[in-house]
Every structure is written in structure tokens, then in C-alpha cells.
Amino acid sequence: MIKLNVKIIYSILFIALFMWYCVENITDSQTSTPSIELYSPLSGDTVHIGKNTIKYAATDAPGGSGLDHFEIFINNVSSKIVPVNSDGSNPNLFLEVDSSLIFKKITYYVVVYNKAGKYKKSATQENIYVIENVPKAPGNLTLTRIDDYTVNLLWDDSANNETNYEVWRKEGTNGNYHRIQLLPANTISTNDGGLSPFVDYFYKVRAFNNAGFSNFSNEVSTNTLPGGPWNLTAEAIGASKVILHWNDFAVNEMGFIIERTNPRTGNFERLSPNALPNSTEYTDYSVMASTGYKYRVAYYTSTTVSGYSNEVSISTFYTDVPQPTNLTAVFKTSPDSVILKWTDNTFLEKGTVVERKTGSGGAFKEIGTTASDVSKFADTSVSRGVTYYYRVRQILGDRIYTEYSNTVQLTTPN
Template identity: 35%
Template sequence: MKNSIKYCVAGVLSLLLFRGCLEPQTVENENAPYTMDIVSPKSGDSIVVGRNFITYSAEDNPNGGGFSQFEVFLNGLSHKVFAVSADSGSPKLYFDVDSSQTIGSKLSIFVTAYNRTGGYKTSEPVSGLVVKENTNPPNAPDSLIAPYITPTSILLVWVDNATNETGYEIYRSVNNNSNYSLLTTRPSNTISYADNTVSTNFNYFYKVRAINKYGASSFSNEVGISSGSSTSTSDTPSEVKGEVLGATQIKISWKLSSNSSLNGFEIQRRQSSTDNWTAIAYLPNTAREYLDNNLTASQAYSYRIVAIYSTKKTFSSIITVTTAYKDIPAPTNFSASYNAAEGHILLTWTNNSNQENGTYIERRDVANEFTVIAITQQGASSFQDPVFSQLNQSGITYQYRIRQLTTESFFTPYSNTESVIIPFTRPVAPKNFTMSELTEGERFLLNWTYQAGAYDYFEIYVREGDSPNYQVYTTSSMSYTLQGLEKTKIYGVKVRAVKGGYGGDYTSELTTPLLKPVNLVATLSYFITSPLVTLNWTNRAPNASYIEIERRNVGDINYSRIKTVGLTGPYQDSTVSVQSDYEYRIRVIRTVPPLATSGYSNISRIVIP
């Protein structure tokens, strides 16, 4: 059964991903998805400033392995990427129109769907989308969870999907999820609320909606929890570390050995041991770091990490970190691009301080944490990450960020984070493909060069004449001796690289030469008083089309073609002159596929007195 998806989505997709899955002489990706169609909006529709959802229909190839991600393009540029994990179901796709966009201006979108074999399918573009003022009720929040905090407090956390809300209404039901009443209204951009009015041994149900002057969104999902559950100190965040990033920013990181049933994290902070702890952020269960911004210079801050489970919370140990007395500017204009020809990712940036002692390059894929992969020398402004050849990781998205160690022994803030997709592409064709004859008509030395990223081995394709059937040989080197051929036959030869079981582009096809003529003899005679040179030879290439005869005056450098004749002689040259000294040579030519030529025969000299 074909994998198919039809749904409304809110997300965008990353970078063009392409992997050629080829049989010999085939250039089409056989595993590409069958369809990727945008159902709405349609060309000419109105869209609003803020978030606009896309309804689409996508059907994967049965051999595609399911969809891996979707990429939304806005005005021809990659806008958002939505990864699809094996158990996440269909993603929501959307695009955001910035508030700076002129009302009445027109935009265009298209979507590319990628599957797990590297195949992709791009929708037809939807154009002429007219931007209008957003007079719609806000989009509904979702992913509402209600982790238990204390016997008299329940924390609600949700995802804010709205861009034009003025607030959030939180509704609660006690012991019966059909009788809800308004509990409280919170400001715009709120993503959590602690209900401190609960009692033990009751069941509580919650739902949330966004509101603005044009109305209310639909409700989020409903969640329920029983108060009075006991807590445990297991599954506690550990190895909590704090790093100073100048005067206004601190990086907090931690480890957690288990995340089964983990709903997320709460980051708590205080400035002195007598202050109350304040929740400054709520993070998903995949988070393992947090950047605390807008801090005060030379100020000590204490932190602890709270792991939130459905029926408990656990607390990490407390760390205290003091910000630096000043900021040193972070590197800016950080960019990352994939160089397919050389198989690396090029990182570039602008240095903004002479107080740096090297740039720390950090990388992660979508499933892992950032890791330092390199430290550059002082003053460096670029770095090449040979990730393709080192890790053989094509068809994967990498994220990069950088920061610099300062002469004050603390780090600058981080640069922007850049994402790069290494497309799973077929290897490019080898270059400089040559064929040298070792034994006439029987053995040939093949040579080529290859510098475009990694490869596993090379395939040499050999066919007789213009037959569609090739015999395939393999080698791991860039040289191969082709032998055991029949002298009187013509062979076509081409080469390609193979990586990960996928063959790349072929070289141009070279043809083995025809057997050259031998025993060329020139004799002199006269017709009345005019000299006449007669040429005889032995032809060994019956599959050739004709003989090409060339002549030059002794002492000249270049030969001139004087005649093309049939394969068998003799040929009489009447264009000669007395008191001349000539040299002749011949070769055979084939003008029907496969095209071929021979080497030149022996040279035959004739002197005319």
C-alpha cells in the first residue's frame, strides 16, 4: 500500500535534498514521492500578516520509507523546515508573513516533500497571494500538558501558535470534564500558568484558548490530572554547568539519564540565597541547555533545573555563576554553506573584537546536542568542515554556531545558528578519463581522476559495439587494466563512482581503436610520361567504413588528407610531381555507431626523379 498523507500543517521545510537511486544508465530517482500538492491557499487567495496554514496532500513512493521532512519556500527562498520522525505523524505546515510586509503586496509559496531514501517531490507554485490585515481570531494553542508540581499546585504549559492574540483564557473543570468555567485570563505570548487553587484528592481538567478583539480561537486539547500524588527524587537533572558569555548572558547546560514520561523542564533562578526561586523558562523534554539573556554585569546568579513529569518533579543541584564586568562582541554574519564539488561545509563569519583567542565551532544534527568540533586560531574568519568525507553523513541536516574565547578568559555570546542540509546526491562523474593501448586490440590501461568527496569504489562499464548490455568491473583505485578483448571487435568503455550503494554520473564513453592497416607499400610507375604512385596495404578492420590516405613532402611537418577510399587497395595517386620526395600513411575510419578510428599505418616513402 502506498504511503499517503492528507492534512493541514504548520511548518516549513529545509534545504533541497536529492539522492539519485540509479540503475545503470538511469538518471531518474526511482524512489521519489508520487505527489506533493498544495490544496490551500490557492493562487490569488488572500493571506494575513502573521501565521498562514497550508493544507496539502502528499503521497510517498512505496519504496520511499515514509516522509522525512517538508520544506516551505516563500518567494522562492527556503522559509521553514519541518522534520518528520518515524512516530510523529503528519506535520503541520505554515508560513509567516512579517508585519513589515505591505498590505496589498503579493507573495508566492511552494512546498518540497522529502522521503527517507532521499527522494523528493516539489509542488506547483501558488502565486499572487495578496497580503491583507489579519482580522481573524487567533490560532489555537496546542500540546497542552499539566505536570503535577505540589499537592496544591498544578503547572500548565502549552504551545503558542498565535501571532495576533491579546491574551489567553484558561478554563478548568473539577471532577467532570464537561463543566468548564473560566479560571483566569493571561497576557499575550503566555505559555504557562501555575494553578495554586487546587486541593488534594481531586481530579482537575484544563483547556486553553487564545483571544483578541476579533474573537476567540478554538480550544486546545484537554488535559486532566489528579492532585495529591507523591513525588520522587529519581530521574534528576545532573552535571549542571554554567558558562559566562560576557556581562549579560549565561549558558546553562545539564544531563539527564532518562526521559521516559518526562514532559519538560523548568529553569529556575535567584540572585541571592534569601530570594525566592523564579521560573524563567519552560523547555521541552529534549532540551539540555538554556541561554539566560539580559543579565546585569558582575552579578552572581544561582540556577537549578526542574524536571517535570506527569506525577512528579525533580530538582537538580544549585550552581552559582557571576557575569563578566563587560561584554566583548560576538562574531556576526555567520553563514554556513555546503560545497558539493569539494564535499565540505564552509563556515564564514565577521570578527568584531581584537580580544579573541580563537573561535569555537559547534555542530549538531537534529537528534543530538551541540558539540565543539574545532577551535580555530586567533583572527580566523572561516572554517571548512569536511563532514561529508569524514562521517559519510549525506541526507542529514546539521546546525552550526560559533563563539570566541576572549583574552579576559570568558566567552563571547554565541553567533546566530545556521542550518545546512547535506543532500544525498549521486557522485559526480570522474574526470580526465583516458585509455591507452598496451597490447594491440587486447589490453588497455584506463586512468581517471576523482576529487569530489567520498566514494566507495568505481565501476567500469564495457560493451561490445553498440550493444545495450554492459559487463561491469570494479576497482577501488583510479586506474584499471582492461584485458581479454578480441582484436577485431570494437568496445565502448565508461566509468562511474559508487557511494553507499548508489552509482553516480558516467564519464563520456571511449571506444577502443580499430586495428590499424599494415604493409603499406608505395611503388612508382609512369603513364606515358606522367608519374603515378600506386599504394597497396593490408586492412585488418573489416568493420571500418573507409580508408583515409594522407601524404606530405619529405621535410614538411604536417600531413594532408588526399583521398578516402574503400577498405581494399590499390589506390593510384596521379597528383604527384617529378623531382619530388613523398611520404604516405593511412588509417581506417568507422562512421556508424560506435564511431572509431585506428592508429596510423607504417610510413611508405617514394622518390620521383
């Protein structure tokens, strides 16, 4: 009886050991297989000719020796084998589609292999439509003024698959862009007419095809047209003042002649008095409200008068508008910044220009603008232990402003 029980016990132990061994091997076989899941592109998506990023997640089984490589299959044909990165991390995978598949539907899947030779196939993604690439953006957009009312735009045709070009324009710095021209493929130039000589216009161009739109070209504007060495510019202050600015490149001049068109005849007439030697600014107080003018400048010596500067056009506002007042500046931390506040004395403004200079000998430069009816601005580009000066003025139209506010001074703490 005792011998029988011993045999039974040994049989039970043997069976248990055998079952444990089988389970361990089955479990090891299952867990040694890597895993992969695709997130994009998925069935029904659209891809472009060329490289399309595959978003995925893949890992080896717990306790495994790591992944080894990936194999991408397009239409059940191996397309590319990609090893894991040298540090063992997963590589970037791309679905690379050639032009022979354009406007067709494809399938793809990815197989991941681990260092033990085990592999896992992802789910197959089907009915993925192949379209052409979006065009490259046009480059080197330039602008040339033909006359007061017309400009020419010229750009590089960087694309070889565009169907059309679009020309976009906005009126004034604070305007909104809108499309003004639709042009055929391979266009590199166009004219835009019917413009006002008193408005600054901004332009950009882009291409498109069935796949979508290119990025926009660089932006150009009429206010950055070269004015030669003079670079004469003009701005109106409300209805009763125009300020001119230019570069003083003359040597030994005795002064500057300022000429302005007569709004009734359109002929240039000399203003009095002349500007003093070494001047770079002139204020014309003899203008009328809601009137357009054109200006030009020349310098003179004891024996001669120079050629004229570039001509610049400006229109005055229909009324004078009170400037912002009570400008204040307070330093704040986290982050370091100067908070500016002022009193808005009009509802006619389109926004406020904020200017700053560093140190008493610096020059004021624009550092930002606000929307209309906003009377607060945060200057976050300040440094410790520096003295800053601030002033603001409000925008009434294209190159039309109020007078400046009071100027405030603030020294940031060390």
C-alpha cells in the first residue's frame, strides 16, 4: 500500500513538471514576439508622392533582447528595410510612394523583427489614395512701381506641378489680406493697377494644384520701395500736419529745398522756409484736411542744386484727433516686463503704436502695436539695470497718426 502511494506521488509530480514545462515554453513563445501598431496613415487616408511619415508604436516582448529592424510593404511588395537606431530607439519610418502610383489606391503594412528573429506584422491599411505633392512656394518676390497707380510683381517659378498662382494683397499695415488675382501655371509676373498713391500695399504669392496650396512667398510692400540715397518718407499727423524724413548724405550743403504738389493743379511748388543744413526732418503745417499731397526734396550749395529725391505721397486725416495721455510704466517680475498703460481719448483709432528707446542718447523704435480700444501693453524684452523711455501714439489710417503721448522713463532693477 505504501509502495503504491509512492508511485502515485511520483506520477503526479512528473505530470505537474511536464505541464509546467509546456506552459513555460508556450508563454515564452508568445511573449517573445514583438508588437506594432500603426496610427497614420490609416485605411482611407490620402498620401502624397514622395515621403509620408508613418506614425507608429512598436516594442519588443518583456525580457526580450530588443528590436532589430522594420520592413515596409506596399501592395504586398517589400519597399524598404529600416534598422533601429544605434541607441536602440525606434527609427523614423516613411511610406515612400513613387509617381507611378499617382491617383491610385494602395495598401501597406509594416513588419517588425526583434534580435531573436521573431517578427510581428501590423494590420494592413487599405484604400489609401495617392495624390501629387503640393507645389513649392514661389521665391524672391519683388515689387517695382510703374507709376503712382500701378506696380509690377515678379517672382521665381519654383514649382513644376502647379496648376495656378494666386496673388494676395492687403491695404495698409493693419489691413487684411485677400486674393486679387488667379493666374495660370508658369506665370512669373503680373501688374496690379488702380492703386492709390496715398496707401501702402502689401503683396504675397502662392501656388496650388489638386493636392493643395504651397506656402506663401516672401512679403513685399510699396512702403519698402527703395528711394535711393534719400529714402524720403512721409507721415500725416491728423488733419493739419505732415512730417517728412530723409537721409542726409550731402556734404557741405547750405540747406534743403522742400517741394509739395498743389492739390488743385498737381504741380510741385516750393515750401518756405527751407530746411537747415544737416536736417533729416521737415514738418509741413500748411496742409488741409482730407487732402493728398506729393513731396520731394533737394539740397543746395552756394553754386548748385542737387537732383530731387524720390517722391512720396501722403493723405491727411479728415480731422485732428487727441493723442493718448497719462502714459505710465511699471516693472513686473515673473517674467520680467514693463507694463504700460495710457488713457485712450478717441474712438477713431485703429490701434496704438508703442515705441521705446534705450538710454537717453538712444533713438525711439517701434516695439509693438495693439488693437483698437486697447490701452495696455507688456514689454517682455527688457533687461535688468537698464533705463528705458517709452511713448505711444495711435493709428488713424495708413501712415496717419495722432501726436505722441507723454514720454515715461523707467530703470529696471538689477
